[in-house]
Amino acid sequence: MKKSVLGVIALFLLIQFIPIGRDHTNPPIQAEPQWDSPKTKALFDRACADCHSHTTEWPWYSNLAPLSWIIADHVTEGREHFNVSAWGVQKHNEGEEAAEELEEGEMPVFGYTLTHPEARLSKEEKQRLIQGLEATFGREEN
Numbered sequence: 054m055k056k057s058v059l060g061v062i063a064l065f066l067l068i069q070f071i072p073i074g075r076d077h078t079n080p081p082i083q084a085e086p087q088w089d090s091p092k093t094k095a096l097f098d099r100a101c102a103d104c105h106s107h108t109t110e111w112p113w114y115s116n117l118a119p120l121s122w123i124i125a126d127h128v129t130e131g132r133e134h135f136n137v138s139a140w141g142v143q144k145h146n147e148g149e150e151a152a153e154e155l156e157e158g159e160m161p162v163f164g165y166t167l168t169h170p171e172a173r174l175s176k177e178e179k180q181r182l183i184q185g186l187e188a189t190f191g192r193e194e195n
Contacts, residue, residue: 074126080107083142088185090185101172114168148191149192151190
């Protein structure tokens with residue numbers, strides 16, 4: 054048992070030297086959408102901006118592997134699909150899907166609100182954000 058615990062600790066320490074997921078850069082904001090209201094932007098910033106903008110706030114644990122790998126991957130993927138800091142500049146920007154993914158519970162990704170309690174929205178706030186996203190970006194046609 055003691056060897057197993059020491060092995061896990063040694064492995065944890067060793068993976069800290071793998072330089073993946075520690076480039077916590079926030080590129081400059083290139084362009085932003087014309088938000089339908091300041092309230093929509095405030096709700097978006099609170100619940101979505103860490104992964105869908107260039108204003109990511111990197112928590113202390115984003116420096117610890119393997120969490121650093123997971124978090125960096127989520128931010129990279131989030132920015133690739135929907136990035137309000139490169140609005141109109143980025144070719145692939147799925148804004149029209151934002152409201153639907155929020156409405157269907159696909160966003161935020163599992164675990165995000167556990168570590169970011171400020172991102173938890175009340176039913177009223179969620180509905181207001183959905184309406185604001187639809188007004189700002191439109192809605193995907195089914």
